[in-house]
Amino acid sequence: MSSRSRKARSKAKADREGKTSFKNTSSGSFGDGILSGGKTSPVGNADGSEKWNVPYPDGLPSDRPLDPDDYFEQLAIWLDLEGDAERARLARLRQIRSQRDVESTGQAIVGLDLVDYHTGLAGRYLLDLAKPGGKELPMNRLKVGSPVVLSMDDDPSDEGIAGVVSRRKNHSIQIATEVFPDRDRTEGSGGKSGKRPSASLASDRFRLDLSPDETTRQRQLAAMGKAQNARGRSGKLRDVLLGIKTPRVDGNPIDTHEIDPESFAFELNDIEFRTELNPPQRDAVAFALMADDVAIIHGPPGTGKTTTISEIIAQSVLRGERVLACAASNTAVDNLLERLVRLMPNVVRVGHPARVFESLQEHTLDALVESDPTNAVIKDLRRELDQILREANRPFRGDPGRQRRQRRELFAEAGRLRGLIRSQERSIVRSVIDRADVICTTTTIDEELLSDQSFDLVVIDESCQCTEPGMWQAILRADRLILAGDHCQLPPTVLSDEAARIGMRESLMQRLVQRHGQRIYRRLTVQYRMHESIMRFSSDHFYEGTLVADASVRSHRLCDLENVDDSDFTREPLLLIDTAGAGYEEELEPDGQSKLNHGEAKIILQLVKRLADAGVTGDQIAVIAPYAAQVRNLRMRLDLDGIEIDTVDGFQGREKEVVLITMTRCNPDGEIGFLSDRRRSNVALTRAKRKLIVVGDSATLCGHEFYSDLFGYFEEAGVYHSVFTLEGA
Ligand SMILES: Nc1ncnc2c1ncn2[C@@H]1O[C@H](COP(=O)(O)OP(=O)(O)OP(=O)(O)O)[C@@H](O)[C@H]1O
Numbered sequence: 001m002s003s004r005s006r007k008a009r010s011k012a013k014a015d016r017e018g019k020t021s022f023k024n025t026s027s028g029s030f031g032d033g034i035l036s037g038g039k040t041s042p043v044g045n046a047d048g049s050e051k052w053n054v055p056y057p058d059g060l061p062s063d064r065p066l067d068p069d070d071y072f073e074q075l076a077i078w079l080d081l082e083g084d085a086e087r088a089r090l091a092r093l094r095q096i097r098s099q100r101d102v103e104s105t106g107q108a109i110v111g112l113d114l115v116d117y118h119t120g121l122a123g124r125y126l127l128d129l130a131k132p133g134g135k136e137l138p139m140n141r142l143k144v145g146s147p148v149v150l151s152m153d154d155d156p157s158d159e160g161i162a163g164v165v166s167r168r169k170n171h172s173i174q175i176a177t178e179v180f181p182d183r184d185r186t187e188g189s190g191g192k193s194g195k196r197p198s199a200s201l202a203s204d205r206f207r208l209d210l211s212p213d214e215t216t217r218q219r220q221l222a223a224m225g226k227a228q229n230a231r232g233r234s235g236k237l238r239d240v241l242l243g244i245k246t247p248r249v250d251g252n253p254i255d256t257h258e259i260d261p262e263s264f265a266f267e268l269n270d271i272e273f274r275t276e277l278n279p280p281q282r283d284a285v286a287f288a289l290m291a292d293d294v295a296i297i298h299g300p301p302g303t304g305k306t307t308t309i310s311e312i313i314a315q316s317v318l319r320g321e322r323v324l325a326c327a328a329s330n331t332a333v334d335n336l337l338e339r340l341v342r343l344m345p346n347v348v349r350v351g352h353p354a355r356v357f358e359s360l361q362e363h364t365l366d367a368l369v370e371s372d373p374t375n376a377v378i379k380d381l382r383r384e385l386d387q388i389l390r391e392a393n394r395p396f397r398g399d400p401g402r403q404r405r406q407r408r409e410l411f412a413e414a415g416r417l418r419g420l421i422r423s424q425e426r427s428i429v430r431s432v433i434d435r436a437d438v439i440c441t442t443t444t445i446d447e448e449l450l451s452d453q454s455f456d457l458v459v460i461d462e463s464c465q466c467t468e469p470g471m472w473q474a475i476l477r478a479d480r481l482i483l484a485g486d487h488c489q490l491p492p493t494v495l496s497d498e499a500a501r502i503g504m505r506e507s508l509m510q511r512l513v514q515r516h517g518q519r520i521y522r523r524l525t526v527q528y529r530m531h532e533s534i535m536r537f538s539s540d541h542f543y544e545g546t547l548v549a550d551a552s553v554r555s556h557r558l559c560d561l562e563n564v565d566d567s568d569f570t571r572e573p574l575l576l577i578d579t580a581g582a583g584y585e586e587e588l589e590p591d592g593q594s595k596l597n598h599g600e601a602k603i604i605l606q607l608v609k610r611l612a613d614a615g616v617t618g619d620q621i622a623v624i625a626p627y628a629a630q631v632r633n634l635r636m637r638l639d640l641d642g643i644e645i646d647t648v649d650g651f652q653g654r655e656k657e658v659v660l661i662t663m664t665r666c667n668p669d670g671e672i673g674f675l676s677d678r679r680r681s682n683v684a685l686t687r688a689k690r691k692l693i694v695v696g697d698s699a700t701l702c703g704h705e706f707y708s709d710l711f712g713y714f715e716e717a718g719v720y721h722s723v724f725t726l727e728g729a
Contacts, residue, residue, distance in 0.1 A: 059503025062514035065243040078504040085496035086212035103138040107210040130172040153205040223472040248292040254519040284522035296521035297484040301686035302529030310339035321456035328466040346437040464507040488542040531573040576714035580699040594629030618642030622656035659688035663696030670703040
């Protein structure tokens, strides 16, 4: 389809729908959708019923080449649907005005004071917000890097300004914005009439809402547009990933040529490994280094995927190459960074410094720019800017008209200074980035910072957590690509059910594995986390029984920990409590969609007490529930220092000595909702090192083969107990 017809369709849809718009007064409209970029969109009917013209309605196929136009059309449709879903969620959220209700969603914090502000890198405003009297903030999902809208709490019509969370503590939250949150800002930019001008921010209360990530979507769309039309190396790599061209290893197409064992042995012998690796890890490194286009490292839980890709990166740098190392989440990037800095000196972390582990701060771009000798001038300019801002926000006396004029002049001067700071910083940033061997960043790449930089190798860790539109910014900068991850664990979060239904949760890595089989990937098989019996079920059901527990963990038990008593309970690595027949019906959380189960929570409380009585400390225990409502329920009831209670999604990539899982679902219809995605359970079941306890209702779960097998596995191991015999467990 021609881009013109797509553009026309998109425009028509945008006009028809009259999208919700939350205004960002500095950088234009924030929230008016991706369609303004002239991108593709699905076709809809005027009566609101959508009839999607989706190129691949069953998701992207892996058994035939994908047409680039259709492929990018599909990705744009996903993004469009996801944008709609996020905007709808924000609109619903902002309708809720009761503090208790809105804060219980975890997506908003209300009644905030602006307690301090200053300027950060690129002249952004950094605003510190806190509850009056320094009260603790409610539990919330506003993480560092989350896009938010900051608005006046007492004014439901305030469209707010866009920001990004830049720091988060128990009692305060900091956001970075392009605009200062003065009530007057709306007046100078066509804002609403009748708004009361305020002389002092001290009297204002603010509200923060998690917002749609329009900036990210725009960046993804721009990258997709470039990739669609790319020639040269990027065009070739695109064709390889779309199945039009065959990937090559050691100069040969992988679908028709086996790797020559001699060349492989030669490659392997030639590597001076920087880390102690096991044989499958070493093979994976050699395989990745031989790939001419793309290679995949499949890392089941605890098998040292991050360790392995760090070695690949180190070897690549030793060969004189430059590497871009990314992952979808800040946490995954930091995990990788932590390993990389132990192996080599020139690694730069681009992104929010607040999210970076304390010990790694010195590697952030911000810190490196800050310590650059030429930075002194910028520091002076920043001081001047802070001074002007304080002046502008000082309560004025006298004529209100004059006040507003003066304030506007001061803000204009502040704007000029910010421009100057930015251009000075840009040249320092450029030189720091040019000197780096490895750049670490999330896959949402700041195009301004990385400008035209391309890399010999691009590595995407946790790549199954990345939606496909989210990968093209990184791919476009690659000569060769390594994807690492595990398609048997959780897929990326996709809010739109419609987008998920047409394939947005499926990953590029998974598709490549399906298309090329063993020839494109190496699986790591030795795991360093779980007792063998904790590992076995997952290994058999997801990894064809290939996992092996390393000797260091194979038979480790809770009772081997110094602080833990020796008893049957602490010696046995598995326990299942079947609640069938106990009448522990699931409930829907009041005012919510999420589920909880008081009966199962009671059992979890008893088991945690038993663990604590045996000497296990809170920080050695995690409780995992598939539903946020059950997590909230347990957090209110469980009071043990250091214990972590989270959803499966919140616990991916983590581990604990003991993990208790509350399956939560219990209903007469055998409804299990998103537990039917076995990948979610695979994550939950593979977090425990020494003891795994599952609490669930066989009557509800075992109508599904996977759970029937799971209960059977515990039964065979002799660790199955009915809730009625809990005492003997
Ligand atoms: N060859 C090895 N020898 C000894 N320990 C290892 C080896 N490889 C990895 N480990 C250890 O195993 C643990 C997991 O490693 P790593 O974090 O690299 O795994 P991962 O696969 O990225 O983890 P996740 O399952 O969380 O994704 C770490 O403690 C690491 O030190």
